[in-house]
Amino acid sequence: MGETLPSPPPSPPLGSRRGSPGWPGRRVALLAVALGLLLTGNAVARWPLGGGPVGEDAADRADAGPRPEAPRPEAAVAGLAWEVAAPPVDPRAVRLWARGDWVAGDDLVRVADGGIASYDLATGARNWRVPLDLAGGVCQASPSSSGDLVAVLQGRDCGTLTVLDIVAGEPVAEVPLGVDGGDPGPGEHDEPAILGDTVAVGWDGGTAGFRLADTPAGVVEAWRAAPGGGACVADAYAVVGGTLVSRTACGSPPGAEGGTIRATGERGEELWEWSFGPRFMGRPMAVTAVLSAEPLVVVARLGEDRETSSEHIFVIDDERQSIRHDLDYDRDRYLPPCRATSFADCGGTVVHDGHLYLASDHDAPGSAGGNAVVAFDLASGLVEYQVRALGGGDIRPFGVRDDRILAYQPAGEERAGLVVAIDPATGRAAPLMALDPAARRSEWALMSGLFTHEQRPLWHEGTLVLVNRVFYPGDAAAGRPALLVYR
Numbered sequence: 001m002g003e004t005l006p007s008p009p010p011s012p013p014l015g016s017r018r019g020s021p022g023w024p025g026r027r028v029a030l031l032a033v034a035l036g037l038l039l040t041g042n043a044v045a046r047w048p049l050g051g052g053p054v055g056e057d058a059a060d061r062a063d064a065g066p067r068p069e070a071p072r073p074e075a076a077v078a079g080l081a082w083e084v085a086a087p088p089v090d091p092r093a094v095r096l097w098a099r100g101d102w103v104a105g106d107d108l109v110r111v112a113d114g115g116i117a118s119y120d121l122a123t124g125a126r127n128w129r130v131p132l133d134l135a136g137g138v139c140q141a142s143p144s145s146s147g148d149l150v151a152v153l154q155g156r157d158c159g160t161l162t163v164l165d166i167v168a169g170e171p172v173a174e175v176p177l178g179v180d181g182g183d184p185g186p187g188e189h190d191e192p193a194i195l196g197d198t199v200a201v202g203w204d205g206g207t208a209g210f211r212l213a214d215t216p217a218g219v220v221e222a223w224r225a226a227p228g229g230g231a232c233v234a235d236a237y238a239v240v241g242g243t244l245v246s247r248t249a250c251g252s253p254p255g256a257e258g259g260t261i262r263a264t265g266e267r268g269e270e271l272w273e274w275s276f277g278p279r280f281m282g283r284p285m286a287v288t289a290v291l292s293a294e295p296l297v298v299v300a301r302l303g304e305d306r307e308t309s310s311e312h313i314f315v316i317d318d319e320r321q322s323i324r325h326d327l328d329y330d331r332d333r334y335l336p337p338c339r340a341t342s343f344a345d346c347g348g349t350v351v352h353d354g355h356l357y358l359a360s361d362h363d364a365p366g367s368a369g370g371n372a373v374v375a376f377d378l379a380s381g382l383v384e385y386q387v388r389a390l391g392g393g394d395i396r397p398f399g400v401r402d403d404r405i406l407a408y409q410p411a412g413e414e415r416a417g418l419v420v421a422i423d424p425a426t427g428r429a430a431p432l433m434a435l436d437p438a439a440r441r442s443e444w445a446l447m448s449g450l451f452t453h454e455q456r457p458l459w460h461e462g463t464l465v466l467v468n469r470v471f472y473p474g475d476a477a478a479g480r481p482a483l484l485v486y487r
Contacts, residue, residue: 075433076434077433077436078433078486080435080438080439080442080485081122081123081463082485083124083442083484084119084124085479086468086476086480087476087482088476089472094473096137097137098110098111098469098470099111099137099143099345099469100140103121103460104118104166105167107121108485109166110467112482114134116132116150116166117129122487130170132154132162133154133155134154139186140189141153141191142193143191143239143347144193145166145194146266148166148168149172150164150166151199151201153186153190153201156185157179158186159179159185160174161177163199173210173212173218173219174217177201177208184204190203191237191344192237193237193238195265195266196265196267198210202235204227205227206233207224207233207235208221208223209221209222209223209224232259233248233254234246235247235248238344240291240293241292241293241294241351242293243265243293243294244264244265244266246262247261251278256278258275258277260274261298274320280302280323283302283303284302284304285300286301288341289342289344289346295318297313298313298316299313299346300312300313310331313337314326315327328382333361334358334359335348335358335359335360335371338453339453348452348453350400350405350406351378352424353424355375356376357374358373358397359371359372359374359397360386370389370395371388371395373387373405374386384427387428389420390418390420390429391415391418393412395407395420397422398459401421403424404421404424405422407421410444410447411435411443416434416440418433419432419433419434419464433486435464446466446468446480449468464487465484466486
Protein backbone atom coordinates (compact mmCIF):
# COMPACT_ATOMS: atom_id res chain seq x y z
CA MET A 1 0.00 0.00 0.00
CA GLY A 2 1.04 3.61 -0.25
CA GLU A 3 2.23 5.62 2.67
CA THR A 4 -0.23 5.87 5.56
CA LEU A 5 -1.35 9.44 6.12
CA PRO A 6 -3.26 10.49 9.26
CA SER A 7 -3.66 13.99 7.84
CA PRO A 8 -1.93 15.08 4.64
CA PRO A 9 0.85 17.64 5.01
CA PRO A 10 0.39 20.71 2.84
CA SER A 11 2.97 21.42 0.19
CA PRO A 12 4.59 24.47 -1.40
CA PRO A 13 4.22 25.77 -4.94
CA LEU A 14 6.70 24.79 -7.61
CA GLY A 15 8.26 28.22 -7.68
CA SER A 16 8.43 31.32 -9.79
CA ARG A 17 6.84 31.82 -13.15
CA ARG A 18 10.01 32.89 -14.94
CA GLY A 19 9.52 32.02 -18.57
CA SER A 20 5.72 31.94 -18.40
CA PRO A 21 4.56 34.02 -21.40
CA GLY A 22 2.54 37.09 -20.54
CA TRP A 23 2.56 36.57 -16.78
CA PRO A 24 3.87 40.02 -15.73
CA GLY A 25 1.20 41.72 -17.83
CA ARG A 26 -1.56 39.56 -16.39
CA ARG A 27 -0.65 39.90 -12.70
CA VAL A 28 -2.54 43.15 -12.08
CA ALA A 29 -5.70 41.96 -13.84
CA LEU A 30 -5.63 38.61 -12.09
CA LEU A 31 -5.10 40.08 -8.65
CA ALA A 32 -7.86 42.62 -9.19
CA VAL A 33 -10.27 39.88 -10.19
CA ALA A 34 -9.22 37.72 -7.26
CA LEU A 35 -9.63 40.55 -4.77
CA GLY A 36 -13.06 41.39 -6.12
CA LEU A 37 -14.21 37.78 -5.98
CA LEU A 38 -12.93 37.27 -2.48
CA LEU A 39 -14.46 40.46 -1.17
CA THR A 40 -17.84 39.50 -2.59
CA GLY A 41 -17.59 35.92 -1.39
CA ASN A 42 -17.82 34.57 -4.93
CA ALA A 43 -14.71 32.42 -4.98
CA VAL A 44 -12.13 30.62 -2.94
CA ALA A 45 -8.72 31.44 -4.38
CA ARG A 46 -6.23 28.62 -4.57
CA TRP A 47 -2.92 29.05 -6.33
CA PRO A 48 -2.82 26.64 -9.27
CA LEU A 49 -0.70 23.54 -9.44
CA GLY A 50 2.56 24.63 -10.93
CA GLY A 51 2.31 28.30 -9.91
CA GLY A 52 3.56 30.48 -7.11
CA PRO A 53 1.83 32.38 -4.31
CA VAL A 54 0.15 35.64 -5.22
CA GLY A 55 2.29 37.87 -3.05
CA GLU A 56 5.62 36.51 -4.25
CA ASP A 57 7.31 38.30 -7.12
CA ALA A 58 9.22 36.13 -9.56
CA ALA A 59 11.86 38.83 -9.86
CA ASP A 60 12.59 38.59 -6.14
CA ARG A 61 13.62 34.98 -6.61
CA ALA A 62 15.39 35.26 -9.95
CA ASP A 63 18.87 35.28 -8.43
CA ALA A 64 18.28 31.92 -6.80
CA GLY A 65 17.99 30.25 -10.19
CA PRO A 66 15.77 27.29 -10.96
CA ARG A 67 15.25 24.74 -8.23
CA PRO A 68 16.77 21.32 -8.88
CA GLU A 69 14.19 18.79 -10.01
CA ALA A 70 14.46 15.07 -9.36
CA PRO A 71 14.41 12.80 -12.41
CA ARG A 72 11.09 11.20 -13.27
CA PRO A 73 10.61 7.58 -14.32
CA GLU A 74 10.54 7.01 -18.05
CA ALA A 75 7.26 7.24 -19.94
CA ALA A 76 6.24 7.40 -23.57
CA VAL A 77 6.54 10.99 -24.76
CA ALA A 78 3.43 12.44 -26.40
CA GLY A 79 3.94 15.17 -28.93
CA LEU A 80 1.93 18.37 -29.00
CA ALA A 81 -0.51 17.52 -31.79
CA TRP A 82 -2.26 20.88 -32.02
CA GLU A 83 -3.29 23.91 -30.02
CA VAL A 84 -5.75 26.79 -30.03
CA ALA A 85 -4.72 30.31 -29.09
CA ALA A 86 -6.47 32.36 -26.41
CA PRO A 87 -9.26 34.58 -27.75
CA PRO A 88 -9.02 38.38 -27.60
CA VAL A 89 -10.70 39.91 -24.56
CA ASP A 90 -12.16 43.40 -24.39
CA PRO A 91 -10.20 45.25 -21.66
CA ARG A 92 -13.48 46.66 -20.36
CA ALA A 93 -14.72 43.12 -19.69
CA VAL A 94 -11.77 42.26 -17.38
CA ARG A 95 -12.14 38.55 -18.20
CA LEU A 96 -13.96 36.08 -20.45
CA TRP A 97 -15.31 32.78 -19.17
CA ALA A 98 -15.51 29.77 -21.51
CA ARG A 99 -16.69 26.88 -19.34
CA GLY A 100 -17.77 23.72 -21.12
CA ASP A 101 -15.75 20.96 -22.80
CA TRP A 102 -16.91 17.52 -23.88
CA VAL A 103 -15.75 14.60 -26.02
CA ALA A 104 -18.14 13.35 -28.70
CA GLY A 105 -16.83 10.33 -30.58
CA ASP A 106 -13.41 11.39 -31.85
CA ASP A 107 -14.13 15.10 -31.53
CA LEU A 108 -13.48 17.70 -28.86
CA VAL A 109 -16.37 20.12 -28.34
CA ARG A 110 -15.95 23.27 -26.29
CA VAL A 111 -17.39 26.66 -25.49
CA ALA A 112 -15.39 29.05 -27.67
CA ASP A 113 -15.62 32.18 -29.78
CA GLY A 114 -19.07 33.22 -28.59
CA GLY A 115 -20.60 29.82 -29.14
CA ILE A 116 -19.79 26.12 -29.16
CA ALA A 117 -17.22 24.66 -31.56
CA SER A 118 -16.18 21.13 -32.50
CA TYR A 119 -12.63 20.04 -33.39
CA ASP A 120 -11.23 16.81 -34.77
CA LEU A 121 -9.14 15.42 -31.89
CA ALA A 122 -6.52 14.00 -34.23
CA THR A 123 -5.90 17.05 -36.42
CA GLY A 124 -7.45 20.07 -34.71
CA ALA A 125 -9.53 20.85 -37.79
CA ARG A 126 -12.75 22.64 -36.89
CA ASN A 127 -15.84 20.61 -37.76
CA TRP A 128 -18.50 23.21 -37.01
CA ARG A 129 -19.41 26.16 -34.84
CA VAL A 130 -22.83 27.12 -33.44
CA PRO A 131 -23.01 30.80 -32.41
CA LEU A 132 -24.75 31.45 -29.07
CA ASP A 133 -25.33 34.49 -26.90
CA LEU A 134 -23.45 33.42 -23.77
CA ALA A 135 -23.08 36.93 -22.31
CA GLY A 136 -19.30 36.67 -22.12
CA GLY A 137 -19.46 33.37 -20.30
CA VAL A 138 -22.02 34.40 -17.70
CA CYS A 139 -24.49 31.92 -19.21
CA GLN A 140 -23.43 28.37 -18.38
CA ALA A 141 -23.51 24.98 -20.08
CA SER A 142 -24.04 21.55 -18.54
CA PRO A 143 -20.70 20.26 -17.20
CA SER A 144 -21.44 16.80 -18.63
CA SER A 145 -23.10 15.56 -21.80
CA SER A 146 -25.80 12.90 -22.10
CA GLY A 147 -25.15 10.81 -25.16
CA ASP A 148 -24.62 13.38 -27.90
CA LEU A 149 -26.53 16.17 -26.13
CA VAL A 150 -25.56 19.11 -23.92
CA ALA A 151 -27.72 21.84 -22.39
CA VAL A 152 -26.76 25.51 -22.64
CA LEU A 153 -28.22 28.71 -21.21
CA GLN A 154 -28.09 31.75 -23.47
CA GLY A 155 -29.70 35.06 -24.33
CA ARG A 156 -30.86 37.97 -22.22
CA ASP A 157 -30.66 37.10 -18.51
CA CYS A 158 -29.53 33.62 -19.67
CA GLY A 159 -33.26 33.08 -20.04
CA THR A 160 -33.26 30.61 -22.95
CA LEU A 161 -32.48 26.93 -22.48
CA THR A 162 -30.97 25.30 -25.57
CA VAL A 163 -30.23 21.61 -26.10
CA LEU A 164 -27.48 21.01 -28.64
CA ASP A 165 -26.50 17.86 -30.53
CA ILE A 166 -22.68 18.08 -30.32
CA VAL A 167 -22.11 15.43 -33.00
CA ALA A 168 -24.29 17.05 -35.66
CA GLY A 169 -23.65 20.60 -34.44
CA GLU A 170 -27.36 21.43 -34.42
CA PRO A 171 -29.80 22.69 -31.78
CA VAL A 172 -32.53 20.14 -31.08
CA ALA A 173 -34.55 22.16 -28.57
CA GLU A 174 -34.90 25.75 -27.46
CA VAL A 175 -37.30 27.05 -24.84
CA PRO A 176 -37.59 30.35 -22.92
CA LEU A 177 -37.52 30.11 -19.13
CA GLY A 178 -39.87 33.06 -18.73
CA VAL A 179 -37.51 35.45 -16.95
CA ASP A 180 -37.98 38.47 -19.20
CA GLY A 181 -40.49 40.25 -16.99
CA GLY A 182 -38.00 41.53 -14.44
CA ASP A 183 -37.64 38.24 -12.57
CA PRO A 184 -34.04 37.19 -11.89
CA GLY A 185 -32.62 34.76 -14.41
CA PRO A 186 -29.86 32.16 -14.09
CA GLY A 187 -26.39 33.54 -13.43
CA GLU A 188 -22.79 32.46 -13.75
CA HIS A 189 -23.16 29.89 -10.95
CA ASP A 190 -26.30 28.18 -12.32
CA GLU A 191 -25.60 25.24 -14.63
CA PRO A 192 -28.28 23.29 -16.49
CA ALA A 193 -28.21 19.49 -16.31
CA ILE A 194 -29.23 16.89 -18.88
CA LEU A 195 -29.72 13.14 -18.50
CA GLY A 196 -31.55 11.05 -21.07
CA ASP A 197 -34.70 12.94 -22.06
CA THR A 198 -34.71 15.18 -18.97
CA VAL A 199 -33.29 18.70 -18.94
CA ALA A 200 -33.42 20.87 -15.82
CA VAL A 201 -32.11 24.11 -14.39
CA GLY A 202 -32.53 25.82 -11.05
CA TRP A 203 -31.69 29.37 -9.98
CA ASP A 204 -32.58 31.93 -7.33
CA GLY A 205 -35.74 32.89 -9.16
CA GLY A 206 -37.15 29.44 -9.85
CA THR A 207 -36.69 25.97 -11.25
CA ALA A 208 -37.80 24.32 -14.47
CA GLY A 209 -37.62 20.84 -15.95
CA PHE A 210 -38.39 19.63 -19.47
CA ARG A 211 -38.65 16.41 -21.43
CA LEU A 212 -37.31 16.17 -24.97
CA ALA A 213 -40.20 15.69 -27.36
CA ASP A 214 -41.26 15.98 -30.99
CA THR A 215 -42.69 19.49 -30.65
CA PRO A 216 -41.81 22.83 -32.27
CA ALA A 217 -39.72 23.74 -29.21
CA GLY A 218 -38.21 20.26 -29.01
CA VAL A 219 -39.34 19.84 -25.39
CA VAL A 220 -42.44 19.75 -23.22
CA GLU A 221 -42.52 21.26 -19.76
CA ALA A 222 -42.32 18.66 -16.98
CA TRP A 223 -42.33 20.98 -13.96
CA ARG A 224 -41.84 24.58 -12.96
CA ALA A 225 -41.77 26.25 -9.55
CA ALA A 226 -40.82 29.52 -7.91
CA PRO A 227 -39.49 30.01 -4.38
CA GLY A 228 -41.79 31.40 -1.74
CA GLY A 229 -44.50 30.34 0.64
CA GLY A 230 -42.23 28.05 2.63
CA ALA A 231 -42.42 25.18 0.14
CA CYS A 232 -39.43 23.04 -0.82
CA VAL A 233 -38.18 24.15 -4.24
CA ALA A 234 -35.26 22.75 -6.22
CA ASP A 235 -32.56 25.34 -6.79
CA ALA A 236 -29.72 23.31 -8.37
CA TYR A 237 -29.18 20.21 -10.50
CA ALA A 238 -26.22 18.00 -11.40
CA VAL A 239 -25.54 14.69 -13.09
CA VAL A 240 -23.44 12.49 -10.81
CA GLY A 241 -22.52 8.94 -11.77
CA GLY A 242 -25.37 8.58 -14.26
CA THR A 243 -27.93 9.97 -11.82
CA LEU A 244 -29.76 13.30 -12.02
CA VAL A 245 -29.39 14.89 -8.60
CA SER A 246 -31.33 17.92 -7.38
CA ARG A 247 -31.01 20.06 -4.28
CA THR A 248 -34.12 21.57 -2.74
CA ALA A 249 -34.32 24.39 -0.23
CA CYS A 250 -37.24 24.42 2.22
CA GLY A 251 -38.86 27.17 4.24
CA SER A 252 -38.86 30.94 3.99
CA PRO A 253 -36.31 32.22 3.31
CA PRO A 254 -35.19 29.18 1.27
CA GLY A 255 -33.14 26.84 3.44
CA ALA A 256 -34.58 28.06 6.73
CA GLU A 257 -36.04 24.59 7.28
CA GLY A 258 -33.25 22.60 5.63
CA GLY A 259 -33.66 20.80 2.35
CA THR A 260 -33.23 17.57 0.43
CA ILE A 261 -30.96 15.87 -2.06
CA ARG A 262 -33.10 13.91 -4.51
CA ALA A 263 -32.05 11.46 -7.25
CA THR A 264 -33.91 10.53 -10.42
CA GLY A 265 -33.09 8.21 -13.31
CA GLU A 266 -32.88 8.86 -17.04
CA ARG A 267 -36.67 8.62 -17.46
CA GLY A 268 -37.41 10.94 -14.55
CA GLU A 269 -38.27 8.16 -12.09
CA GLU A 270 -37.48 9.03 -8.47
CA LEU A 271 -34.76 6.80 -7.00
CA TRP A 272 -34.16 8.12 -3.48
CA GLU A 273 -34.14 11.20 -1.30
CA TRP A 274 -32.01 12.40 1.62
CA SER A 275 -33.39 15.10 3.91
CA PHE A 276 -31.18 17.38 5.97
CA GLY A 277 -32.00 19.95 8.60
CA PRO A 278 -31.02 23.61 8.72
CA ARG A 279 -28.34 23.00 11.36
CA PHE A 280 -25.68 20.41 12.14
CA MET A 281 -23.65 20.29 15.35
CA GLY A 282 -25.36 23.52 16.38
CA ARG A 283 -24.27 25.45 13.28
CA PRO A 284 -26.22 26.51 10.18
CA MET A 285 -25.67 24.01 7.36
CA ALA A 286 -25.89 24.39 3.59
CA VAL A 287 -25.20 21.54 1.16
CA THR A 288 -23.17 23.01 -1.68
CA ALA A 289 -22.36 20.04 -3.95
CA VAL A 290 -22.71 16.29 -4.47
CA LEU A 291 -19.51 14.34 -5.19
CA SER A 292 -21.02 10.85 -5.40
CA ALA A 293 -24.50 9.34 -5.57
CA GLU A 294 -23.52 5.76 -4.59
CA PRO A 295 -22.52 6.15 -1.82
CA LEU A 296 -23.94 9.61 -1.26
CA VAL A 297 -21.09 12.05 -0.58
CA VAL A 298 -21.82 15.76 -0.25
CA VAL A 299 -19.91 18.97 0.33
CA ALA A 300 -21.45 21.15 3.03
CA ARG A 301 -20.75 24.52 4.58
CA LEU A 302 -21.20 25.02 8.32
CA GLY A 303 -21.49 28.58 9.57
CA GLU A 304 -23.36 31.83 9.23
CA ASP A 305 -21.64 33.03 6.05
CA ARG A 306 -19.09 31.98 3.47
CA GLU A 307 -16.22 33.98 4.93
CA THR A 308 -16.40 32.53 8.46
CA SER A 309 -17.80 29.09 7.69
CA SER A 310 -15.97 25.76 7.49
CA GLU A 311 -16.27 23.37 4.55
CA HIS A 312 -16.89 19.67 5.14
CA ILE A 313 -17.22 16.48 3.10
CA PHE A 314 -19.91 14.20 4.54
CA VAL A 315 -20.51 10.54 3.70
CA ILE A 316 -24.20 9.64 4.17
CA ASP A 317 -25.21 6.19 5.43
CA ASP A 318 -26.61 3.58 3.04
CA GLU A 319 -30.18 4.17 4.24
CA ARG A 320 -29.74 7.93 3.63
CA GLN A 321 -30.91 8.73 7.13
CA SER A 322 -27.89 10.38 8.71
CA ILE A 323 -24.32 11.54 8.25
CA ARG A 324 -22.03 8.55 8.65
CA HIS A 325 -18.59 10.16 8.29
CA ASP A 326 -17.18 13.67 8.38
CA LEU A 327 -13.95 13.28 6.40
CA ASP A 328 -10.74 14.81 7.70
CA TYR A 329 -10.91 17.60 5.14
CA ASP A 330 -10.68 21.37 5.25
CA ARG A 331 -9.96 24.16 2.81
CA ASP A 332 -6.54 24.91 4.32
CA ARG A 333 -5.09 21.45 3.66
CA TYR A 334 -6.76 20.49 0.39
CA LEU A 335 -7.58 21.96 -2.96
CA PRO A 336 -11.37 22.37 -3.10
CA PRO A 337 -13.23 19.54 -4.85
CA CYS A 338 -15.63 21.91 -6.64
CA ARG A 339 -15.55 25.31 -8.25
CA ALA A 340 -16.66 27.89 -5.70
CA THR A 341 -20.45 28.41 -5.60
CA SER A 342 -21.06 25.65 -8.19
CA PHE A 343 -23.28 22.69 -7.34
CA ALA A 344 -22.31 20.66 -10.41
CA ASP A 345 -18.75 21.56 -11.41
CA CYS A 346 -16.60 19.27 -9.23
CA GLY A 347 -13.58 18.42 -11.36
CA GLY A 348 -11.19 18.62 -8.40
CA THR A 349 -12.01 15.15 -7.13
CA VAL A 350 -12.36 11.58 -8.38
CA VAL A 351 -14.70 9.03 -6.75
CA HIS A 352 -14.11 5.42 -7.79
CA ASP A 353 -14.73 2.00 -6.26
CA GLY A 354 -15.49 3.20 -2.75
CA HIS A 355 -12.69 5.75 -2.55
CA LEU A 356 -12.52 9.52 -2.93
CA TYR A 357 -9.33 11.10 -4.27
CA LEU A 358 -8.38 14.71 -3.51
CA ALA A 359 -5.26 16.81 -4.01
CA SER A 360 -3.73 18.16 -0.82
CA ASP A 361 -3.01 21.87 -0.91
CA HIS A 362 0.45 22.85 -2.05
CA ASP A 363 0.89 26.34 -0.62
CA ALA A 364 0.07 25.93 3.06
CA PRO A 365 2.71 27.07 5.59
CA GLY A 366 5.36 24.58 6.59
CA SER A 367 5.00 22.33 3.56
CA ALA A 368 7.85 20.83 1.60
CA GLY A 369 8.38 18.57 -1.38
CA GLY A 370 5.16 19.04 -3.35
CA ASN A 371 1.60 18.01 -2.63
CA ALA A 372 -0.09 14.59 -2.88
CA VAL A 373 -3.17 12.77 -4.09
CA VAL A 374 -4.94 11.59 -0.94
CA ALA A 375 -7.23 8.54 -1.00
CA PHE A 376 -10.15 8.39 1.44
CA ASP A 377 -11.85 5.06 2.13
CA LEU A 378 -15.54 5.99 2.09
CA ALA A 379 -16.54 2.88 4.07
CA SER A 380 -14.41 3.85 7.07
CA GLY A 381 -14.14 7.58 6.45
CA LEU A 382 -10.37 7.37 6.96
CA VAL A 383 -7.42 8.31 4.80
CA GLU A 384 -6.00 5.11 3.32
CA TYR A 385 -2.87 6.38 1.59
CA GLN A 386 -1.27 9.30 -0.19
CA VAL A 387 0.48 9.36 -3.55
CA ARG A 388 3.16 11.94 -4.19
CA ALA A 389 4.29 13.14 -7.59
CA LEU A 390 6.90 11.01 -9.33
CA GLY A 391 10.16 12.92 -9.11
CA GLY A 392 8.62 15.54 -6.83
CA GLY A 393 6.45 18.55 -7.53
CA ASP A 394 2.67 18.82 -7.68
CA ILE A 395 -0.05 16.37 -8.65
CA ARG A 396 -3.84 16.36 -9.04
CA PRO A 397 -6.34 13.57 -9.80
CA PHE A 398 -8.63 14.04 -12.80
CA GLY A 399 -10.08 10.80 -14.13
CA VAL A 400 -10.22 7.01 -14.37
CA ARG A 401 -8.72 4.70 -17.00
CA ASP A 402 -8.91 0.90 -16.79
CA ASP A 403 -9.66 1.09 -13.05
CA ARG A 404 -6.57 3.25 -12.52
CA ILE A 405 -6.81 6.80 -11.19
CA LEU A 406 -5.37 9.32 -13.62
CA ALA A 407 -3.35 12.17 -12.15
CA TYR A 408 -1.63 15.10 -13.80
CA GLN A 409 1.78 16.44 -12.77
CA PRO A 410 2.18 19.95 -14.22
CA ALA A 411 5.23 21.35 -15.92
CA GLY A 412 8.06 22.55 -13.70
CA GLU A 413 10.76 25.10 -14.34
CA GLU A 414 12.90 22.69 -16.35
CA ARG A 415 10.65 19.79 -17.32
CA ALA A 416 7.32 19.19 -19.00
CA GLY A 417 4.25 17.67 -17.42
CA LEU A 418 3.45 14.03 -16.82
CA VAL A 419 0.31 11.88 -16.60
CA VAL A 420 0.49 9.01 -14.13
CA ALA A 421 -1.85 6.11 -13.37
CA ILE A 422 -2.43 5.22 -9.71
CA ASP A 423 -3.24 1.62 -8.77
CA PRO A 424 -6.05 1.90 -6.18
CA ALA A 425 -5.08 -1.45 -4.65
CA THR A 426 -1.49 -0.49 -3.88
CA GLY A 427 -1.47 3.30 -3.88
CA ARG A 428 1.44 3.27 -6.32
CA ALA A 429 1.75 5.55 -9.34
CA ALA A 430 3.25 4.59 -12.70
CA PRO A 431 4.08 6.98 -15.55
CA LEU A 432 1.58 6.85 -18.40
CA MET A 433 2.38 9.81 -20.66
CA ALA A 434 5.22 12.33 -20.62
CA LEU A 435 4.29 15.61 -22.29
CA ASP A 436 6.26 17.20 -25.11
CA PRO A 437 9.31 19.00 -23.61
CA ALA A 438 9.33 21.44 -26.52
CA ALA A 439 5.88 22.65 -25.44
CA ARG A 440 6.79 23.10 -21.76
CA ARG A 441 6.47 26.90 -21.82
CA SER A 442 3.03 26.73 -23.43
CA GLU A 443 1.91 24.06 -20.96
CA TRP A 444 3.12 26.11 -18.01
CA ALA A 445 1.42 29.24 -19.34
CA LEU A 446 -1.92 27.49 -19.88
CA MET A 447 -2.03 25.72 -16.53
CA SER A 448 -0.94 28.73 -14.47
CA GLY A 449 -4.27 30.46 -13.96
CA LEU A 450 -5.32 31.98 -10.67
CA PHE A 451 -8.18 29.57 -9.91
CA THR A 452 -7.43 25.86 -10.10
CA HIS A 453 -10.81 24.78 -11.46
CA GLU A 454 -10.52 26.94 -14.58
CA GLN A 455 -7.67 24.84 -16.04
CA ARG A 456 -8.53 21.19 -16.63
CA PRO A 457 -6.83 18.06 -17.96
CA LEU A 458 -9.07 15.76 -20.02
CA TRP A 459 -8.20 12.20 -21.15
CA HIS A 460 -9.70 10.30 -24.08
CA GLU A 461 -8.27 7.07 -25.48
CA GLY A 462 -4.59 7.97 -25.29
CA THR A 463 -5.09 11.68 -25.94
CA LEU A 464 -4.57 14.35 -23.27
CA VAL A 465 -6.28 17.72 -23.59
CA LEU A 466 -5.32 20.66 -21.36
CA VAL A 467 -8.14 23.22 -21.39
CA ASN A 468 -8.24 26.77 -20.10
CA ARG A 469 -11.67 28.21 -19.24
CA VAL A 470 -10.95 31.83 -18.39
CA PHE A 471 -9.10 34.50 -20.36
CA TYR A 472 -7.84 38.00 -19.62
CA PRO A 473 -6.84 41.02 -21.71
CA GLY A 474 -3.33 40.45 -23.00
CA ASP A 475 -3.51 36.65 -23.05
CA ALA A 476 -3.86 36.50 -26.83
CA ALA A 477 -1.05 38.98 -27.47
CA ALA A 478 1.22 37.08 -25.07
CA GLY A 479 0.58 33.81 -26.89
CA ARG A 480 -1.13 32.05 -24.01
CA PRO A 481 -2.98 29.02 -25.42
CA ALA A 482 -6.63 28.18 -24.84
CA LEU A 483 -6.00 24.45 -25.17
CA LEU A 484 -3.20 22.00 -25.89
CA VAL A 485 -3.72 18.51 -27.29
CA TYR A 486 -1.11 15.77 -26.82
CA ARG A 487 -1.12 12.42 -28.62
